[in-house]
Amino acid sequence: MASLANKPLHPFWVIVNKEIRDYVSSWRFVILLVLILLTCFGSLYTSITNLGKSIKADDPDGAFFFLKLFTVSDGSLPPFHVFIGFLGPLLGIALGFDAINSEQHAGTLSRVMAQPIHRDYLINAKFVAALIVIGTLFFALGFMVMGLGLFIVGIPPTAGEFLRILFFLLLSVLYVAFWLNLSILFSIRFKQAATSALTAIAIWLFFTVFYQIIVNLIARAIIPDGASSPQQMMAYQNLVMNMLRIVPSQLYSDATTTLLMPSVRSLGPLTMEQVYSAIPSPLPLGQSLLLVWPQLTGLIAATVLCFAISYYLFMRKEIRSR
Amino acid sequence: MSDVIEINGLTKRYGSLTAVDHLDLTIKKGEVFGLLGPNGAGKSTTILMMLGLTDPDAGTVQVCGINATVNPIEVKRRVGYLPDDVGFYENYSGLENLLYTARLNRISGEEAEARADRLLERVGLSDHAGKKAGKYSRGMRQRLGLADVLIKNPEVIILDEPTLGIDPKGVREFLDLIVQLSKEEGITVLLSSHHLHQVQQVCDRVGLFVEGKLLAEGDVPTLSRKLFPEQAFEVELGVSGATFEQVRTVLAPLEGIASVTQAPQELFHVACHQDLTARIAHRLVSSGLELVHLTHREYGLDEIYNRYFEGKEAYGKLS
Structure with a gap:
């Protein structure tokens, strides 16, 4: 940075710098970081202690020994990717829920907006800063788990495994980015930070707990009777799956399972015909990616949609002092 | 520019x-x-x-x-x-x-x-x-x-x-x-x-x-x-021992006086279209009244404000 000191930084990166500094030094980030680190070590411990038992002669995932670091569990603690699926939204919400309304509340928004910067710099910079923080955190965590695994297990990952883990980390960042954008949206919409935090958490809880219950209720109500045709059964299964897939967390867990367990070859129902004579071998990375492509685009679309709405709301917002 | x-x-x-x-x-x-x-x-x-x-x-x-x-x-x-x-x-x-x-x-x-x-x-x-x-x-x-x-x-x-x-x-x-x-x-x-x-x-x-x-x-x-074209000048008089009627009668013949009002403590406010201070003083003294105080008043913003908003409470509700 010393060589750059003479040339003034672009205002956008000035805001990004400040936001990153604020995020990293805030209590809530430190608390969540500690929480995530603890769970990360916990799941790493369970996966390493159970790694030996998990290897069976006929396991199609047997060749992907290293990926098991992220997925194996004895049931006492969920594996790494489930933890991230659970804590990621919380992290996203924590970083975004007061992005705009706290500035409005502190009276700094109108002061910053009176500077010669475009209005969207602020919201874009906040998003970019949070994304940088999340990205750094997740990649550091992922590489740390890999490094420790390498150290303890002593078997290096293959190139395919390494790429799968990279995609898994990218996907996790994307998933957290969705929740981040949702909470930024609420921070623009609601004047009180508490309201926006509670709304975001309510949506998260609804999707993680209640939505499944509701879908189960509906599924039970419309279940076809035993005499219906296979086509009807398939349509029914697909309907239920699609209802579940509205939820971002379902998209995320579908995508991560496929990426981290190469033997997963379909996310929907398979008929006996399709399975018959198929060799239970793992999919190559390209095929796994192809399988999760809809999930990936769905997550990206949800994220972009949230950002677009926030952007629109923020640009139209009249900025008054507190 | x-x-x-x-x-x-x-x-x-x-x-x-x-x-x-x-x-x-x-x-x-x-x-x-x-x-x-x-x-x-x-x-x-x-x-x-x-x-x-x-x-x-x-x-x-x-x-x-x-x-x-x-x-x-x-x-x-x-x-x-x-x-x-x-x-x-x-x-x-x-x-x-x-x-x-x-x-x-x-x-x-x-x-x-x-x-x-x-x-x-x-x-x-x-x-x-x-x-x-x-x-x-x-x-x-x-x-x-x-x-x-x-x-x-x-x-x-x-x-x-x-x-x-x-x-x-x-x-x-x-x-x-x-x-x-x-x-x-x-x-x-x-x-x-x-x-x-x-x-x-x-x-x-x-x-x-x-x-x-x-x-x-x-x-x-x-x-x-x-804001107050009809009362551009106001003169404040202090007349000792005179009634409002007396003062008004004495000043009535002067041209250009808009109104005479009584203020507390034997003070009177005379609003006029032009500067009549000297002539008012002259008339009062020559008619035998005891003029003890005479000021030419200019409207401060306070007066402008108060006068303008007198009886216009409705403006307060806009905030």
């Missing part, structure tokens, strides 16, 4: 409420202009439109010759804006807050630090530069706000109710500082306030702003003439 701010037919509506109604206003370079009006008169909305923070429904705002609606960035580069009840990042020190603003204005590091030091000195906050802004008192925050506005070397500064909530001594110092800056550096100042005395104290010109309309503008005497 002596007109720094030019507003033509500016209009802003919120639903059925017209906050600013066909406003025309020009402010000259180096002037200290006071925008005076009750809460909710549309002062802040006008200021937001000058900075391009809100789009007008009709009309144009030109600041330093630049259209503020179309090109707000250029305007904001030249204009410093101090919102009422300005806020700072509370976890940062006063100095860090200033440096952040400087960096947003693309001022290089060394230059920014030099300017920040000089300005903190100027507003009297040098001793508190390293203190967290969250621990600043209201008056200190307002002074830091002034330094924050000045760090970009603006041509115009716009202050929205800058003296709200500061103690009288602080207000005087703050206003003196503004006048000093305006005179020394040739900065044009637009000051919005509902405090009459303060505006009267520092402003070269005043605009009276009610219900989104500019009722009158000019220096204080001009303003009183414009």
Whole structure:
């Protein structure tokens, strides 16, 4: 940075710098970081202690020994990717829920907006800063788990495994980015930070707990009777799956399972015909990616949609002092 | 290019409420202009439109010759804006807050630090530069706000109710500082306030702003003439031992008297169309009344304000 000191930084990166500094030094980030680190070590411990038992002669995932670091569990603690699926939204919400309304509340928004910067710099910079923080955190965590695994297990990952883990980390960042954008949206919409935090958490809880219950209720109500045709059964299964897939967390867990367990070859129902004579071998990375492509685009679309709405709301917002 | 701010037919509506109604206003370079009006008169909305923070429904705002609606960035580069009840990042020190603003204005590091030091000195906050802004008192925050506005070397500064909530001594110092800056550096100042005395104290010109309309503008005497053309002059008389009837009868033959009213303690107010002070005195004395007190009264902003809003409580509800 010393060589750059003479040339003034672009205002956008000035805001990004400040936001990153604020995020990293805030209590809530430190608390969540500690929480995530603890769970990360916990799941790493369970996966390493159970790694030996998990290897069976006929396991199609047997060749992907290293990926098991992220997925194996004895049931006492969920594996790494489930933890991230659970804590990621919380992290996203924590970083975004007061992005705009706290500035409005502190009276700094109108002061910053009176500077010669475009209005969207602020919201874009906040998003970019949070994304940088999340990205750094997740990649550091992922590489740390890999490094420790390498150290303890002593078997290096293959190139395919390494790429799968990279995609898994990218996907996790994307998933957290969705929740981040949702909470930024609420921070623009609601004047009180508490309201926006509670709304975001309510949506998260609804999707993680209640939505499944509701879908189960509906599924039970419309279940076809035993005499219906296979086509009807398939349509029914697909309907239920699609209802579940509205939820971002379902998209995320579908995508991560496929990426981290190469033997997963379909996310929907398979008929006996399709399975018959198929060799239970793992999919190559390209095929796994192809399988999760809809999930990936769905997550990206949800994220972009949230950002677009926030952007629109923020640009139209009249900025008054507190 | 002596007109720094030019507003033509500016209009802003919120639903059925017209906050600013066909406003025309020009402010000259180096002037200290006071925008005076009750809460909710549309002062802040006008200021937001000058900075391009809100789009007008009709009309144009030109600041330093630049259209503020179309090109707000250029305007904001030249204009410093101090919102009422300005806020700072509370976890940062006063100095860090200033440096952040400087960096947003693309001022290089060394230059920014030099300017920040000089300005903190100027507003009297040098001793508190390293203190967290969250621990600043209201008056200190307002002074830091002034330094924050000045760090970009603006041509115009716009202050929205800058003296709200500061103690009288602080207000005087703050206003003196503004006048000093305006005179020394040739900065044009637009000051919005509902405090009459303060505006009267520092402003070269005043605009009276009610219900989104500019009722009158000019220096204080001009303003009183414009608003009360039929009672441009008022003379206060103290007549010892005379009744209201006596005084009125004595003054009745004089031409140009609008009204005579009784004030407490044997004082009488005579409103007239032209300056009749000498002739009133002459008549009273020659008719044998004991004239003990005679003042020529000019309308202060207080009178202008009170008189104008007498019986117009409805304006208060707009805020």
